[in-house]
Amino acid sequence: MDGFQTPKPKRPKLDYPHGDVRPELGETIQVAPGIEWVSMPLPFSLKFINLWLIDDGDSWTIVDTGLPLPETRSAWKSLIEARITRDKPLKRVMVTHMHPDHVGCAGWLCHKYGADLWMSRLEYITCRMLVSDTGREAPKAGVDFFCRAGWNDAQIDNYKERFGGFGRGVSQMPDAFHRLADGDTFEMAGEAWEVITGNGHSPEHACLYCPSLNLLISGDQLLPRISSNVSVHPTEPDADPLLDWMTSCEKLLERLPEDVLVLPAHNEPFRGAHARLRHLIDGHETGLSRLKGRMQKGPLTVMDTFTSLFGRAIQPDEVGMATGEAIAHLNCMVHRGEVVSIVGDDGVSRYQLT
Template sequence: MRDGVEQTYPDHPRPKLTYPFEHGPRTGEAVDVGPGVKWLRMPLGGALAFINVWAIEEATPDGKGGWAIVDTGMGGTATRDAWRTAFAGPLAGKGVSRVFVTHMHPDHIGMSGYLTRKFDAKLWITRLEFMTCRSLAADTGREAPDDAVRFFRAAGWDDDALDNYKARFGGFGRALHALPDSFHRLNDGDEIAIGGRTWRIVVGSGHSPEHACLYCPELKLMISGDQVLPKISSNVSVFPTEPDGDPLTDWLTSLARIKTKIPDDVLVLPAHNDPFHGLHARIDHLIGGHERGLKRLYDLIAEPKRVVDVFHVLFRRTIDQNLLGLATGESLAHLNCLMARGQAVRTRDDNGVDWYRAVA
């Protein structure tokens, strides 16, 4: 999973979002969220328990009709069984016409290969998401590269944390059913007929390279994936493959752009938690929360700090070994953002550890 470590603080209260549904679907069930649009949940386990996926009814050339599926759940037998239950229940009588995936994290793309092969359907996804996913899946079974070990040592990880990372490296591909071998490319601004209505592709970045949201003006629905979530902040991290990246600036810019592209009256269909109204207020809250986090971080590094020294000003939760990777990546995203703004500098000591200091 790539959900963020919550960064809400008491001085930044949540906006008053509204949730029109009393409860969500149980596994194998569906809830109608609009004409021809169904909400299903696939099991995840862990803190989030499930991911929301969406089925849009549409006509097919054979006249039987089919379901355009948006996001697919984590690879594995539990998700496969949940899909089988759904196709014996609320989705019965129709196959899958297309599979849309918002982005390349395993809980979204994990079962795309299963569904596309079972129903001879095409995967629709942005190019960067597809290619990045294939690249990460290729690491399965590899030893952790030296560059990655140096990356986390520079963040201040001790030998135990590095050994744990080495032991767990290469697990991305294990959460995927074998990926489809081809895809249909989604582009920002594409207008696609799904279920007899126009859905517009609005691309964001920062959480992932080229994340596709799907917006239907007629139905006033927005499938937001992980780009906008109602109760948690999307994970925005720096990874060893691009240690000098600035994904937080990308994400904040994307959120501001989405606010100009999608009106506030939509029902947002997120990947996690429940559908909600209040898109613009939630975007403002997310941007404001991260700007406050950046200010707290700037104040903290008046004296030089390592990455592992800054967690307490960004996260409410205690950071244990299970959260260390996420917290490190998100903290680096904030530090790199400060450096990109000219507000911080980095120096590396003789032990290969990076120290960050604020500048006026």
């Protein structure tokens, strides 16, 4: 559920203490005392997701879970059942956010091993809401949203066919959860941890920070090589998630030390958080500047922005994600008072400089 390699300022040099090594399926690499790195496969371009198995002394905790694929469930069974005992059970499944590659196996793990689900409130509620769309017809609000973006009939038909697919990537969610909120503290791996929430990529993404280990489990909120997708969705067409995202990056700059070891959901563990966060902010500001430059030549539809934002042609299976991210940039400019949106007689929105 992550974004594109958009044209950005030069990427900073980061330190990767493990190089490009990653654990094999069903194996782990220890990255800190009591913290094991797990890697599970994904059936799309990112290929893998990083998950974390944590020794709490008298129990085990999992942070993020992977998609409910047969090979993922089999690998979890192998990893967990070699470790858990009656006196040392799987106690918690913690989920950074509600995207299926993170929450997909959470319900299955909780139900099978009697573990509690820990998650932020907005992520849990949003996940339950999206799962409930499975089996429904695509709503008119969604069709209208993508028509205003300039989608053609084939793209609209594809949206209708795929609507409700979220629930097929998520095992049955527990009916109760333990809430994670910004500033909460808890004990894990024998150390004190703090919750730092972020917004923009998802509603209330929870990062987990351990000052004594100088370590951050960042989920998708801070990745070293790709920028997380920041999108507007049909459920809130006037939202400004890009402002939320950049504000969250500033928040992490304030609350994290520069040399923190970041355990991201994708790519490899790294150091250099401050440089990477500034690079992410600057990259989006560069994208906004490019759009303003294009608009000096005339109004743009959402589809007209792709080349300026992403620097390449967008493949058919990427159009939905690209549309959401493009509208996020355009809405940010609207909220800043730099751009207005006018719906033409053809029902398509066009954006022009104020």
